[in-house]
Amino acid sequence: MDLVNKLMQEGHQCGMNWSGALEPYEMPSGNDWKTQDTFMMERLGIDVVKKMRPGFIFAIFDRGADRQYSDFKSGMDNFFGIPGQGLLCDTVERSPRGCVENIMYKVNVKFGGNNNQLTENTLNSLKLLHRLFMVVGISLSHGKTKDDKAKCSYAGFVGSMDDSFLRWSTETASVVSNEALLPDISGQMERLLQTYKENVGNFPEVMAVYRDGVTHTHENELHGNDILCLRKTFTKLGITVELVLIVVNMMHRTRFFRKPNADSMGEPIYSKDNIPPGLIVDDVVVDPFGDDFYLASHRGLLGTSRPIRYHILNQRRYDQHYA
Structure with missing residues (x-):
């Protein structure tokens, strides 16, 4: 119940109205998870969802319970229509700094809330382009599981729907397991562009x-x-778009530290604080033949901050006649 109290306290501080927490429900484990024809998730629906009528469900799993977590996500999203959040037992027991806050960020999004918002100055700077501007994000999820039946990779697409950058449309695609390259994504990109046009009136x-x-x-x-x-998508729609493709990569070993100060004897004093958010490094340690840079986009709460490497792979204007 300590975790429940922390979640409720953090929720109140974030402006969430919690009407009260229900008693924990312990689910069977091991071979009892799946009976002959009935998943334990269906029993959870009968015993918990129908009787208690919760508005949100937290589920705590032991490490390695990948199939249980998969069934939980599928049941909550597709069968019961109730938002839920899965947690690892190790994480709950250790409760590292920033853990509860991070959980509440995810809960807020699943309730339709907004965790981030661009400042008015930032929005105005984008509008100074005097051009219709669209942002698209593409990410891959390979999953970490020992269950061969649950192994799969998915690609997620998000596209801004207007110039406020607060409303986003989504698309998904299944890909070959552990492959970095995607299949034909023309269909997903066309639907994102059409959604943008429906809200703005024109293509970006x-x-x-x-x-x-x-x-x-x-x-x-x-x-x-x-x-x-x-x-191919631009050609099919008959539009002219200036495309900027940026590769985002965190899988590197580059770290940055604050410059040490000197004490009265001239010896260096190294700071234990992380680098400040917003730090950009675009010289000396970057590719001399490429167009890349490192950006520390957020404050590091635990451990050493890992800056994100951005590589501008393409910046070119394409039209329906481009060959």
Whole structure:
């Protein structure tokens, strides 16, 4: 119940109105998880959902219970229609700094809330382009599971729907397990563009695509894959778009630290604080032949901050006649 109290306390501080927590429900484990024809998730629906009528469900799983977690997500999203959040038992017991706050961020999003908002100055700076601007994010999820039946990879797509960057449309696609390159994504991109046009009135003139899930060795292969699919989409819709494709990568070993100060004897004094958020490094340690930079976009709560590497792979204007 200590976790429940922490969640309720953090929720109240974030402006969430909690009407009260129900008693924990312990589910069977091991071989009892699946009977001959009935999943334990269905029993959970009978014993908990129908009787207690919760508005949100937290489920705590032991490490390695991948199938249980998969069934929980599927049951909550597709069968019961109740938002839920799965947690690892190890995480709950250790309760590292920032853990409860991070959980509440996810809960807020699942209730339709907004965790981040661009400042008025930032929005105005984007509008100074005097052009219709769209942002697209593409990410891959390979999953970490020992269950061969549950192994699969998925690609998620999000696209801004207007110039407020607060409303986003989504698309998904299944891909070959553990593959960094995507299949033909023309259909997903076309639907995102059509959604943008329905809300704004026209197709975007500038599109910034942030691509995740690609290692440094596979970045150049995106020219014959993602960029080619985007060009096909622009040609099909008969539009002219300035495309900026940025590869986002956290799988690197580059770290930055604050410059040490000197004491009275001239000896360096190293700070234990992380680098400040907003730090950009675009010289000395970057690729001399590429267009990349490192950005520390947020404050590190635990451990050493890992800056994100951004590589501007493409910045070119495409129209329906581009060959």
